[in-house]
Amino acid sequence: MRVHALFSLPPCGGGPGWGDSLRAAGVCMATLKPETPEQAAEAVAWALAEEAALEVMGRGTKRALGRPMKAGNILDLSALRGITLYEPEELVLSARAGTSLAEIEAALAEKNQMLAFEPADLGPLLGGKAGAGSIGGVLACNLAGPRRIKAGAARDHFLGTQAVSGRGEIFKSGGRVVKNVTGYDLCKLMAGSYGTLAAMTDVTVKVLPAPEKTRTVLLYGLEDAAALGALSQALQSSHEVSGAAHMPADISGGSAVSYVAKAGAAVTAIRVEGPGPSVEHRAAALRRDLGAMAETEELHGMNSAKFWTEVRDLRPFAGDSESLVWKISVPPAAGAQVMARIAPGSDARHYYDWGGGLIWLALPPGAVREAEVRAALKACGGHATLIRAPEDMRKRVPVFQPQEPGLAALTARVKAGFDPNRILNPGRMVAGV
């Protein structure tokens, strides 16, 4: 085993014995960078023996997501990289968890395929660069984009994994086939667990053919409630809508797509994808069905792709790094009412995705309005996550939706089952878990 590659300890005083003093002082961070799943297991076993917590990291683009933690060391999984299996005709791809999403998407594009859940790239929003995240990170955070409403979330495409639990043991779950009910689906448990249960070393995902053609129907000038009504109508049609977003005028004005920015009005967008004649037919039908509500326009391939990337990656809020950003998931028909209940004031900005079921809300620095956000969800159900905020605020304000006592206790028991000594990302989601 190449131990040196595994450990790269920064110089912390130097001289004989620095390794010990490093841990006693707890100021410097050790970075453990395994190159094999077995080394990852050894790294966790080492942390267990040392009683040292690990920050589990893929390629580091989402370190500012979740609650800040006290982890003395980093388990850097970025050296676990590479596509290990890709069979386009079987619609399946396996990769080491630290493989960059960009590499995977490029390989898929060569075969006209895609990750249908349209993973969001939060890099730019969180102050990093675009296209730098890992497949493991996307799955660990269960990040899905606009196509979520039609194709499902990251977790719906997550077929199999191998991971190292907080017990320092390698386990696998699932497989490489799309239809599998053998045993508990631990992939679902890993998706959205933010590295608090296990460090994934390998993942297998379902991939799908990329659509031949894309069109986006735009409606201009609708107020929130009317816009969400239009989206609901489109989603209740048989036109297989794969994106349904609404940008009020202050957001649409910032788009890089001229048909959106130059409207000088709110823009409601509905995407259809598929074979050419089908897409043309459905786009025309949507314009006909909704034409009485507002003036309509149509985006073709390039502009469509650009627009939905903006929606997916929160580009409207990426530029101003100071504002606080909430991700709010609600029943889609309740979106506009929830926003009205939060009553964020004139200095707040928001837009909707998922037909109104996803609200992205940006508030001025300091005004996190947690009580209002949580209260607004009481009547209809849903959850709110503080996606971007300074570290001290994320320490103070619950980043994830607080759970009822019964569910919170169950969550803590699941954590204790996989990571009883709280080695992996302790407190990343909930204080004390």
Added chain:
Amino acid sequence: MRMPEPDQAILARRAEIAQALSAIVPGEGVIVAEDELRAYESDGLTAYRQIPMIAVLPETTAQVSRILKFCHENGVKVVPRGAGTSLSGGALPLADGVLLGLGKFSKILDIDFANRCATVQPGVTNLGITKAVEHAGFYYAPDPSSQIACTIGGNVAENSGGVHCLKYGLTANNLLGVEAVLIDGTVIRLGGKHLDAEGYDLLGVLTGSEGLLAVVTEVTVRLLKAPETARALLLGFPSSEQGGDCVAAVIGAGIVPGGMEMMDKPAIHAAEAFAKAGYPLDVEALLIVELDGPQVEVDLLVDQVGEIAAAHGAVTSRASESEAERQAFWAGRKAAFPAIGRISPDYYCMDGTIPRHKLPLVLRRMRAMSETYGLRVANVFHAGDGNLHPLILYDANEPGELERAEDFGADILKLCVEVGGVLTGEHGVGVEKRDLMETMFSETDLKHQQRVKCAFDPEALLNPGKMFPVLHRCVELGRVHVHGGKVPFPDLPRF
């Protein structure tokens, strides 16, 4: 099949337990008479039978909570049951267990087209959901072949699929939320009408957990608008290789059909004799490809699939020109199981999934096994997603044939795992495949799964004897093995 040894102390308290349950569920909700209990002795896997100690049929979540709390406090095992259509023995009762029937939870609570979802009680049938919304052009997508009888609660427990999985997903992909009761009586809500979990995806874990984690008392599912139209192609091939290649080429061309089913020669012949569907009898593999969506798209794709099939040597190629013709194409496939039942006194339905391109190899090896075991086998195959249903033909009245059929079935499933597939695609592990779990999972893998079980049900009172070949005690599973302070890198220069 060995089940956990009945607890004599519990059996001795039967009358007292029945009385306590009667206090929770008044009237006729508690069943103790043996002739009435017999109705629950088996599920769809009829080879296994066991009369439960007591059956209880609650009507409210509060009653379920009190029943479970009582059973938890008294160490009584509980087996939840929907319609009892499980093909893996998931609802097989225990001699010392309470059978918890959810049949009275049969109300549709809320239909919400604006949010495209329906909230129903778990005893509503799968088809019952579609029936309740089809007037508005909506439907519930997963369609297991038992959909007329199976309940949505059972679908959640088994993560049921159907012929449309490739395009529309399994139960897990169409479920938005549940209300569920833990073994200690705690009522939890997971999800709702919104998307995605607010913490760990426990809804995802609960789906397909086969009644071992919690009892579901309310279900919210996603509704879809019915496609504008659907057409099917009936394609016959001289070899299963060519049929398999055609399936791969369809998907390779970027087409995801609504359904893609394959049958081998024995299945074709049995289905045709039974249903007179007009299937060609001189082919080795028959493929039904269904395309759904807007008319213009369906017509286009029907032509494309027809061309692909021709290029892969299809000797029969027919596209449905009417709804009646489409239904006729399906008639044989849908009747495949009863058709096999007609040519054999008994049959045993298996449910492995394989990487699709391994199909010819698996069929070849299966034919060899068929000769070794002296039992015939017919295959129906959800070709799009690789889910294989070999039907082993046997006669239970012939001494030893059932055992031979089971051994044959186990060998088929081991073969599925060997070629990179899994033990079960949609029927579940239950008691049937419990003892095969170790062919697919290591002890460490299974222990990690059981730690989920321990978080939900530490005393293993919910549906024990299913899914896990060995149920470790949670105390033992909880221990952490730290390498006694030793650093695991003895060769690392530490100073």
